[in-house]
Amino acid sequence: MTRDALFLGIDGGGSGCRAAVADAAGRILGEGKGGPANVVSDPDTAFASVLAAAWGAMAAAGEGDDLGRLVAVLGLAGANVAEAAVAFRARLPFASARVENDVTVAVKGALGVEDGIVAAIGTGAIYGTQRGGRVRLAGGWGLILGDHGSGARMGRDLYEAALLAHDGFIAQTPLLAGILREMRSPDAIVAFARRAGPADFARAAPRVLAAAGDPAADRILADADAAIARALDHLEADGAIPIIFSGGLGATFAARLGHRYPTLVRPAKGSALDGALAMARDLVQDPAA
Known part of the structure; x- marks a missing residue:
């Protein structure tokens, strides 16, 4: 990996997505925004939203528009459906990329390495539990069959x-x-x-x-x-x-x-973008992570 390697984190839900570009030290250089990013209900819109957010972050960082420089982790709504996540990843223009559910990156940002539950309630509703470093997702099956409370x-x-x-x-x-x-x-x-x-x-x-x-x-x-x-x-x-x-x-x-849950509700350590960027940097250290 060259010294000018750039890392992209994306947090995309049913109503919109955010992107951040960071350097190898984790310093955020620029951020961007895009529209809805659900890879199951509307993958074409999600793809356009991801590109818009990534280009916006690159522009804000003053790094041009070459998305092929980026090592990316994308946390996107609907990516718990494996087939949809694989198909979406195949379309991406980044140097390397990993597509996860948006709650997976939220868990990593909110908890770091600690145990806990992240209840992600927005357009949809999905839960991520981390115990002993392992993340398990529950819910988030979409409006027709799930997302109760969303x-x-x-x-x-x-x-x-x-x-x-x-x-x-x-x-x-x-x-x-x-x-x-x-x-x-x-x-x-x-x-x-x-x-x-x-x-x-x-x-x-x-x-x-x-x-x-x-x-x-x-x-x-x-x-x-x-x-x-x-x-x-x-x-x-x-x-x-x-x-x-x-x-x-x-x-x-x-x-x-x-x-x-008077003794259990806590503030997050960091954001979903923080989690996505941390996971993106981990890809360089362990491409199979």
């Missing part, structure tokens, strides 16, 4: 509840009436849902949070609380270890659920 699931539940209220199956509330009024018709909600991806549904999550006190919002939030707590209780069954909440909704659920 922003996408909360948004989906909101639109579903609006339709149920329209049909009279549940009580109408100000939140649900507002959704129906803005969408103009139940048919419009169905049309939106047919074309929407996880990030589209997740954009409604802040509205649910802002409407706390509305019976519909409270039901959706209670369901999210229960799903996340159920996952954490399961992961703690092998012995109590620290819990770190991350992702766009991490702080929200740390506050909502902290009373359940």
Whole structure:
């Protein structure tokens, strides 16, 4: 590896991705941003987002646009699906690259070498447990089959509840009436849902949070609380270890659920980008890592 070797770390989720370029000493030289980066639900958009973020980081570092110089570790949503991760890696222009789930790099950044659980709650919901240096992932199977407690699931539940209220199956509330009024018709909600991806549904999550006190919002939030707590209780069954909440909704659920785990919730040591960059530098020392 030459003295001017550069390392790229990428943290990509369902709503956007961030990149950082660092030198061999770990000094960050530049950062960039891109759009959604889920390699399962929309790999083409993820590829464009990764390139945009990488080019942005290189430009900010004053290093030009030659991505072929980079040793990269990418933590991307959906990369726990091995087939998708392998196919995505084959498209990358970097000197060498490793594609991991975004929670794997979050675990390495948040915990370093210590044991713990990272609950990554954002557009999706996935958990990473590190015990004795081994990382195991749970959840994160996407909106259709999983991601309970996520922003996408909360948004989906909101639109579903609006339709149920329209049909009279549940009580109408100000939140649900507002959704129906803005969408103009139940048919419009169905049309939106047919074309929407996880990030589209997740954009409604802040509205649910802002409407706390509305019976519909409270039901959706209670369901999210229960799903996340159920996952954490399961992961703690092998012995109590620290819990770190991350992702766009991490702080929200740390506050909502902290009373359940008063001695376990901790701040992260570092970011997912820190974890990705550390793993990228490890690739040079141990290419098989």
